[in-house]
Amino acid sequence: MAESIRVEHAAHHDDHHGHHEMSFLEKYVFPLDHKMIAMQYMFTGMFMALIGGFFAYAFRWQIAFPGTEAPFWGQVSPADYNSLVTNHGSIMIFWVAMPVLIAAFGNYLIPLMIGADDMVFPKLNRLSYQIFLLSALIILASFFVEGGAFGGAWTAYPPLSTKAEYSLTPLGSTMWITAVALEFVAFLLGGINFITTAMNSRAPGMKMWDIPMVVWMIVIASILFMLSVGPLLAGGIMMLFDQNLGTAFFDPDRGGDPILWQHLFWFFGHPEVYVVLLPAVGIVAEIITVFARKKLFGYKTVLYTAIGTGVLSFTVWAHHQFIAGIDPRMANVFTVTTLLISVPIAEMMFVYIATLYGGSITLSTPMLWALSFIFEFLIGGITGIFLGASGNDIYMHDTYFVLAHFHYTFYPIAIIGTYAGFTFWFPKMFGRMMNDKLGKLHFWLTIIPFNTIFLPLFVLGAAGHHRRIFDYRNFPELSYPWMWDLQALATYSLIVMLLAQVIFFYNVITSWISGPVAPKNPWNSNTLEWTATSPPPHGNWPEGLPTVYRGPYEYSHPDRKSSDYWPQNEPA
Amino acid sequence: MILDSLLPSASTYAADINQLFDVITLLVGIPFLVASFLFFSFIFRFKAKGGQKAMYITGTEHQYMKWIHRAHVPILVFDVIIVVMAVNVWYRVKQDLPEASSTVRVIAQQWAWSFVHPGPDNVLDTADDITTVNELHVAANTLYHYKLESLDVLHNFSVPVFRLKQDAIPGRIITGWFEPTMTGTFDIQCAEICGIGHGLMPAKIVIESSEQHAAWVEQNSPFAVAALAAN
Ligand code: HEM
Ligand SMILES: [Cu+2]
Numbered sequence: 001m002a003e004s005i006r007v008e009h010a011a012h013h014d015d016h017h018g019h020h021e022m023s024f025l026e027k028y029v030f031p032l033d034h035k036m037i038a039m040q041y042m043f044t045g046m047f048m049a050l051i052g053g054f055f056a057y058a059f060r061w062q063i064a065f066p067g068t069e070a071p072f073w074g075q076v077s078p079a080d081y082n083s084l085v086t087n088h089g090s091i092m093i094f095w096v097a098m099p100v101l102i103a104a105f106g107n108y109l110i111p112l113m114i115g116a117d118d119m120v121f122p123k124l125n126r127l128s129y130q131i132f133l134l135s136a137l138i139i140l141a142s143f144f145v146e147g148g149a150f151g152g153a154w155t156a157y158p159p160l161s162t163k164a165e166y167s168l169t170p171l172g173s174t175m176w177i178t179a180v181a182l183e184f185v186a187f188l189l190g191g192i193n194f195i196t197t198a199m200n201s202r203a204p205g206m207k208m209w210d211i212p213m214v215v216w217m218i219v220i221a222s223i224l225f226m227l228s229v230g231p232l233l234a235g236g237i238m239m240l241f242d243q244n245l246g247t248a249f250f251d252p253d254r255g256g257d258p259i260l261w262q263h264l265f266w267f268f269g270h271p272e273v274y275v276v277l278l279p280a281v282g283i284v285a286e287i288i289t290v291f292a293r294k295k296l297f298g299y300k301t302v303l304y305t306a307i308g309t310g311v312l313s314f315t316v317w318a319h320h321q322f323i324a325g326i327d328p329r330m331a332n333v334f335t336v337t338t339l340l341i342s343v344p345i346a347e348m349m350f351v352y353i354a355t356l357y358g359g360s361i362t363l364s365t366p367m368l369w370a371l372s373f374i375f376e377f378l379i380g381g382i383t384g385i386f387l388g389a390s391g392n393d394i395y396m397h398d399t400y401f402v403l404a405h406f407h408y409t410f411y412p413i414a415i416i417g418t419y420a421g422f423t424f425w426f427p428k429m430f431g432r433m434m435n436d437k438l439g440k441l442h443f444w445l446t447i448i449p450f451n452t453i454f455l456p457l458f459v460l461g462a463a464g465h466h467r468r469i470f471d472y473r474n475f476p477e478l479s480y481p482w483m484w485d486l487q488a489l490a491t492y493s494l495i496v497m498l499l500a501q502v503i504f505f506y507n508v509i510t511s512w513i514s515g516p517v518a519p520k521n522p523w524n525s526n527t528l529e530w531t532a533t534s535p536p537p538h539g540n541w542p543e544g545l546p547t548v549y550r551g552p553y554e555y556s557h558p559d560r561k562s563s564d565y566w567p568q569n570e571p572a
Numbered sequence: 573m574i575l576d577s578l579l580p581s582a583s584t585y586a587a588d589i590n591q592l593f594d595v596i597t598l599l600v601g602i603p604f605l606v607a608s609f610l611f612f613s614f615i616f617r618f619k620a621k622g623g624q625k626a627m628y629i630t631g632t633e634h635q636y637m638k639w640i641h642r643a644h645v646p647i648l649v650f651d652v653i654i655v656v657m658a659v660n661v662w663y664r665v666k667q668d669l670p671e672a673s674s675t676v677r678v679i680a681q682q683w684a685w686s687f688v689h690p691g692p693d694n695v696l697d698t699a700d701d702i703t704t705v706n707e708l709h710v711a712a713n714t715l716y717h718y719k720l721e722s723l724d725v726l727h728n729f730s731v732p733v734f735r736l737k738q739d740a741i742p743g744r745i746i747t748g749w750f751e752p753t754m755t756g757t758f759d760i761q762c763a764e765i766c767g768i769g770h771g772l773m774p775a776k777i778v779i780e781s782s783e784q785h786a787a788w789v790e791q792n793s794p795f796a797v798a799a800l801a802a803n
């Protein structure tokens with residue numbers, strides 16, 4: 001079976017490698033090459049991140065300095081505020097974390113790391129990006145329609161999201177759910193490709209346990225996504241019908257149930273956090289092993305904890321709904337499952353820390369990002385326990401504590417993980433080295449403000465600040481001077497952090513144009529992508545696909561005297 | 573310790589939640605500190621030194637793996653303690669419904685709160701009920717049931733000083749309880765996004781001594797108000 005797919009796939013490729021004179025459109029706009037599609041996803045995701053970041057700036061300004069005009073935005077009205085918050089969250093998760101971590105890194109790395117010339121279904125791959133792009137355009141366009149963009153939070157609870165007389169955004173609501181549903185379709189197509197390619201197109205000799213961790217993680221994440229998204233896609237269609245065709249799936253006045261949506265949403269929503277977590281965890285595994293010159297501590301342990309977390313993640317969704325009016329006895333079950341998940345997650349963190357033990361650590365820019373991922377994510381993980389404990393969540397729910405918790409998980413994943421991977425594979429992607437000094441400056445000017453944004457928000461949350469409040473001056477208990485100071489600290493930090501991203505883009509552009517030319521394997525790494533030229537040509541290894549002789553993490557092996565690494569493709 | 577240094581604790585179960593928060597802080601704080609200590613000390617201790625090769629550890633050796641396994645024991649024990657305490661607090665606040673001496677109706681809508689107090693006869697849904705907007709009056713040291721409703725979208729009845737929060741759902745009446753332990757005026761917030769006015773529906777809970785509260789009920793009952801108007 002595997003063989004026959006491989007053969008067909010190779011034949012198909014010969015055919016399109018034949019046309020060496022590809023037009024500009026074929027190469028950059030409608031490409032079939034997995035690396036070009038990866039770049040499309042990467043840069044679309046980064047562009048969306050800038051938009052999402054700008055939204056955060058606008059609403060954070062209003063929170064800290066209510067009633068004053070935000071430079072470059074103006075007065076933030078309550079309607080603006082809600083649509084900014086809603087679309088910030090939606091964009092960061094669906095149009096930044098997903099495309100960058102799953103689609104961009106998945107597309108770029110899977111074929112290169114398993115020694116294949118491309119994805120199994122290149123046309124499906126191209127279609128996936130096109131649908132994704134359409135969904136991104138729809139969400140952006142929703143800001144310019146009558147009534148403005150949807151403002152009912154990224155969780156879109158009905159009836160607010162289904163009835164225009166409540167949301168006041170008749171078109172915005174529909175465009176939001178349409179865009180989200182299309183985005184899901186795009187990633188379903190992508191997921192099929194990732195799983196099939198990783199299972200069928202591996203280089204000769206690459207056994208299950210020789211697959212690099214990041215490939216495993218993206219495959220597991222794709223499986224989790226595909227298993228969890230079905231119910232929500234159905235829910236999304238029910239929502240579209242409720243909005244536009246007068247059905248009443250979620251309408252309590254006509255026999256529907258608004259809580260049903262919450263179950264569908266979170267049955268997807270919680271696994272989704274692991275869908276984006278796992279690729280980031282995989283990226284970190286590749287980087288810490290290279291820059292600590294160490295074998296990954298317990299390859300199978302990492303894999304099993306990832307699978308364990310993935311399976312458990314389907315059983316915890318109602319911890320988002322403890323006080324939403326579900327049967328109160330259910331909270332007990334979900335408290336137990338939620339706290340159980342801390343066991344595999346803690347194990348995963350221990351294993352990563354143990355990988356550093358006995359290493360020979362170089363603090364390059366990618367390594368700094370990877371290490372900071374571990375530390376910051378640890379904070380995200382432990383604060384989840386506060387919220388998973390039902391009795392405590394009665395108080396913490398929907399406060400800034402929750403907000404700080406999930407930013408300490410999502411930020412490491414979506415931002416730190418992306419920068420880690422991007423700076424690590426930049427030489428391969430663009431054939432040039434990045435400037436390490438600028439890279440480190442960018443690192444510190446991002447990571448310090450990140451902490452000074454969100455640490456204060458834990459305190460405010462514990463003091464009772466609720467989320468999604470447009471103007472805290474209406475609440476005397478939330479308006480003590482020290483609270484305003486912390487809010488201002490968070491907002492100023494955000495501004496510093498956003499400005500620091502200029503350094504990153506400056507570094508990318510100047511390095512791309514005139515950085516030192518990258519060798520094939522600048523980090524002395526073992527995995528297969530480093531045996532292709534930098535950047536790899538269409539087809540990756542025109543001279544013939546590599547053969548694999550060993551696992552990906554044989555660093556500092558005692559039998560290997562000549563160097564401290566042992567490429568996967570080097571005959572014994 | 574932590575929560576009550578940040579805001580008052582004004583209900584009988586506030587102290588339980590304060591304590592739960594402290595215990596969780598301690599039980600997650602210890603593993604966090606140990607893990608961070610190991611993490612940073614490994615980074616400093618194993619910085620690359622010229623010519624020195626890293627160790628070759630596969631992570632399957634018993635001598636190393638046992639540390640990972642041992643670490644699970646405290647984590648599991650801590651998890652069990654947290655679960656037991658959390659479930660206890662949850663049971664007390666949300667699952668149990670102790671006998672009440674009075675009942676109030678709380679009605680949320682875009683974007684205001686209405687409160688129906690039972691009036692001098694202390695029975696809800698009778699002619700002497702007192703309805704107020706954005707101001708709930710209760711007596712200290714009295715156990716109340718609340719009946720929570722919404723007229724339009726989801727809202728959430730949140731009284732931070734009570735450590736109480738409950739979603740209001742259109743089409744349902746949700747019953748819960750609280751017992752104030754001190755007098756004073758505190759914020760009621762809406763804690764579920766409910767449209768553009770979500771941040772603009774602040775309300776107050778006024779907790780009075782039982783004498784003061786009785787006087788307030790007397791003065792504001794529809795009969796008293798009508799009599800006053802007739803004079
Ligand atoms: C040990 C791991 C974790 C535990 C125990 C945990 C627990 C929780 C709980 C109980 C909540 C609900 C709080 C509330 O709404 O009152 C929550 C919220 C959230 N968590 Fe986690 N979590 C963990 C890891 C993660 C990870 C890895 C991510 C992201 C990748 C994440 C993202 C979120 C998000 C986005 C929310 C808020 C959703 C919203 O209301 O908008 N969590 N977490
Ligand atoms: Cu969750």
Ligand SMILES: [Cu+2]
Pocket residue numbers: 726727728762763764765766767769770771
């Ligand atoms: Cu509200």
